[in-house]
Amino acid sequence: MSDKNVVMELYHDNFQNYKRYNIPKAQLVITDIPYNIGVDAYASNPSWYNGGDNKNGESKLAKKSFFNSDGNFNIAEYFHFCNRLLIKEPKERGKAPAMIVFCAFEQLETVRQYGEKHGFKNSYPLVFIKNYSAQVLKANMKIVGATEYALVLYRDKLPKFNNIGADGQKHMVFNWFEWKRDNSKQYPKIHPTQKPVNVLKRLIEIFTDEGDVVIDPCAGSGTTLRAAAELGRKSYGFEIDRNFYKEAKEKMLILPEEKQLMFPGMSIGSATADERSEK
């Protein structure tokens, strides 16, 4: 049983306003940045048409983005945030912080370059393999996408790295991971680009220890916070969309009873910008 104080806090605010909140510095910042896909978000996806059939005409999702804020994301401000909120480079080896940025394949190089400009001069990509694809409308015309991508970024020293398996032995960690969908009974489906909690847990386990701080500045449904809390980490996040924030707070930021018993001192919090300024 761990007596480390687990925290899970989500703020309904722009991450740019982080100074309003007293957030400790993180070992890991993990984010799925808005893809700036804009009005083609549902291209190749059956939801573009009513009932998934083009004979029925376009649905209300045709020519729509995934969510309102998708389209004007400021990557430079995001990197500035990460630089301020990640712990400083430690003297010892094996303790350095890391960032993980989920992004589209086409964004990998841009993210790498922004990272370099903001002091994260090292990076390597991760690939996630799915056994399904949302692009069924083009399935008879071309090879369909069934992968997701992320970039691990760090300043100088290699980030903290846990590769000891259940057998107590060290194992190589490959740069590809299986993208297993979450069971909807275990985790609610809230966000159109929601990441599986189990995939996030695997990454958090590798790059942090129990008691470390994990931040997700664009938390969406709160999956990163939930994954971190289940592993006994302290987690903090921001989400500007009112509905995602509300649903995350009500459905995702809840731990099953056995986890609550494991972390008796745990605190779950949330605040809107207004609530915060009233304090």
Ligand SMILES: C[S@@+](CC[C@H](N)C(=O)[O-])C[C@H]1O[C@@H](n2cnc3c(N)ncnc32)[C@H](O)[C@@H]1O
């Ligand atoms: C790609 S989604 C994240 C989905 C999330 N990983 C999940 O599993 O649910 C990005 C989220 O960032 C939010 N967002 C965009 N800009 C933001 C900002 N400046 N501050 C906080 N949240 C932001 C969007 O509203 C959106 O929900």
